[in-house]
Amino acid sequence: MMDNHKQTEEELALKLFVVLSRSFQTIRKRVEEDIKTHGLNPTEFAVLELIYNKGEQPIQKIGEKVLIASSSITYVVDKLEKKEFLTRKPCPKDRRITYATITEAGTELMDNIFPSHREAIADIFGGLQTEEKEVMIEQLKKLGYHAKDL
Template identity: 55%
Template sequence: MENDSVSQSLKLFIVLSRAYKAINEHVNKMIQANGLNPTEFAVLELLYHKGDVPLQQIGGKILIASGSITYVVDKLEQKGLLKRVACPNDRRVTYAQISDAGRQFIEGIFPDHAKRINDLMSSLDESEKEEAIRLLKKLGLPAGKF
């Protein structure tokens, strides 16, 4: 019985990994076609939807190593898509802020990005999507404790 459980767990891991890889490749192609890498897009999307974010918090919000944040922010700043803004109350804190050009840019590509993701998820109906979300949260929350 235990071998069946292990076998099913391994199969689930493989299926989940392959599904993520296939979906992610499609999404990343669209992002790259717009001149960004996936991490740059994630930072820009975060700022667009959440507003100014302290540089120190970006990594935790988009799941990238904190050492990469400076590099990504530098690249987006060079492209004119964001700017650094000093916190008026704490000199140790610097915020990343989307620029007007960055806002225009993301507003121009985000609707297609959202549609692409919706199209990729269209094999599931709404109740199946809700169930998948519930199950993946159930799966992921305990895994975060390891």
């Protein structure tokens, strides 16, 4: 009896993994489609959004905050700098640190696109009621912490 229950738990875990992965892929695809309508790729948007909402950031720390490889950060910052949405600013106290700072053009762009991006995300998650979203947030956090502690 015990083996049968364990197999069922494993099957359920596997099914959950597949459903979670597929729904995340679909959600991510929709979010990326929205971002692309604004002339940015998802990585550029993530970096710009971080600095727009949190203020200037050390370039070395951006990767861990937006979940992209640190090797890609310089390239993304270069592209955003060429588009004149970001600028680099040396740290006066430590020459090893360079900050990425949003420009006036970057702020203007985000002022224009961020509200509709938030709306698009709300629409994407509109398949769930408020309480369902709150429960799902708690459950996914619980799952993530458990996986991290393994």
